[in-house]
Amino acid sequence: MPEAIEIQLKKGVLALCVLALLSHADSYAYEIASRLTRDIDMGEGTIYPLMRRMQSDGLVETYLVESQSGPPRKYYRLTAAGRQSLEQQKAEWAAFATAVNDIVGAAA
Amino acid sequence: MTRAEFITRLRRGLSGLPATTIADIVADHEAHFADAQAAGRPEAEVAAALGDPDRLARELRAEAGLKQWEEKKTPSNAMAAIIALIGLGAIDVMFLLPLLLGVLGTLFGFLVAVVTIFFVGGFIFAAGPLTAPPGGPITAFLTGIGLMASATFVGSLLTLVTVGVFNAVVWYARLHFRLLKPAMEQA
Numbered sequence: 001m002p003e004a005i006e007i008q009l010k011k012g013v014l015a016l017c018v019l020a021l022l023s024h025a026d027s028y029a030y031e032i033a034s035r036l037t038r039d040i041d042m043g044e045g046t047i048y049p050l051m052r053r054m055q056s057d058g059l060v061e062t063y064l065v066e067s068q069s070g071p072p073r074k075y076y077r078l079t080a081a082g083r084q085s086l087e088q089q090k091a092e093w094a095a096f097a098t099a100v101n102d103i104v105g106a107a108a
Numbered sequence: 109m110t111r112a113e114f115i116t117r118l119r120r121g122l123s124g125l126p127a128t129t130i131a132d133i134v135a136d137h138e139a140h141f142a143d144a145q146a147a148g149r150p151e152a153e154v155a156a157a158l159g160d161p162d163r164l165a166r167e168l169r170a171e172a173g174l175k176q177w178e179e180k181k182t183p184s185n186a187m188a189a190i191i192a193l194i195g196l197g198a199i200d201v202m203f204l205l206p207l208l209l210g211v212l213g214t215l216f217g218f219l220v221a222v223v224t225i226f227f228v229g230g231f232i233f234a235a236g237p238l239t240a241p242p243g244g245p246i247t248a249f250l251t252g253i254g255l256m257a258s259a260t261f262v263g264s265l266l267t268l269v270t271v272g273v274f275n276a277v278v279w280y281a282r283l284h285f286r287l288l289k290p291a292m293e294q295a
Contacts, residue, residue, distance in 0.1 A: 029136060030143035037157070045159035048136055049167045056175045070142055071135070 019086040026077040059085055109155040111141045121165020125172050186274045222263045229255025
């Protein structure tokens, strides 16, 4: 049961985490997936449907960068709408986290 | 699972989508394996970390199906989106499908009525004036035109309602699909 809650929480903030990562620097899917797997223990496969959805929602766009080894690499960058969504989700997350911390802290 | 097996199953799961979309998705996952290999990870471990390719394919299909419907409101895109969502479990087949069929049945009934009225109008318009109708030929002529115009009007309303119904279903399913995903990916 605690596991289930943890999964729900992670899924909820996954899009926010991806937007935040991309706000620091453009990146490619493997790099984003590795980072999220390492830090918040996400399944790697999750990233691909998520990136496609964010792309069709107009939050990110892609461009290709030539690489010395193998085919060109697909990079993602935030669009203006993506930036806007990031700011909004960041504010929501901060308010939510503060509220939960207050309750958990008061209950302890 | 090997890289080749994973890609084969993913590709099979995606069949029916536009070739460019499949190529794009496959390229994403090929790149993932290549990057992982460069990082020294064994294929089997990467495949396991990516999760079940069939499930992944279903999710990508549903996303692609919804996008196609949103871009182009054709009956075949509506059908594809609904089928993809059912495959994902985002639409409760037992509950929603009878409801949806009821609504679609009603709409279809209206469509038949509209087409019939249009043809009756056409007949009165063409043949009416020749059969010495009550009120004279002009009345029959105008009645015919009036019936056809009304049928056309109701027909376009019907189209709008149908598109609205599908939009509502897609919206509803998408809402669920986003909430459903965590539980599904876990299995």
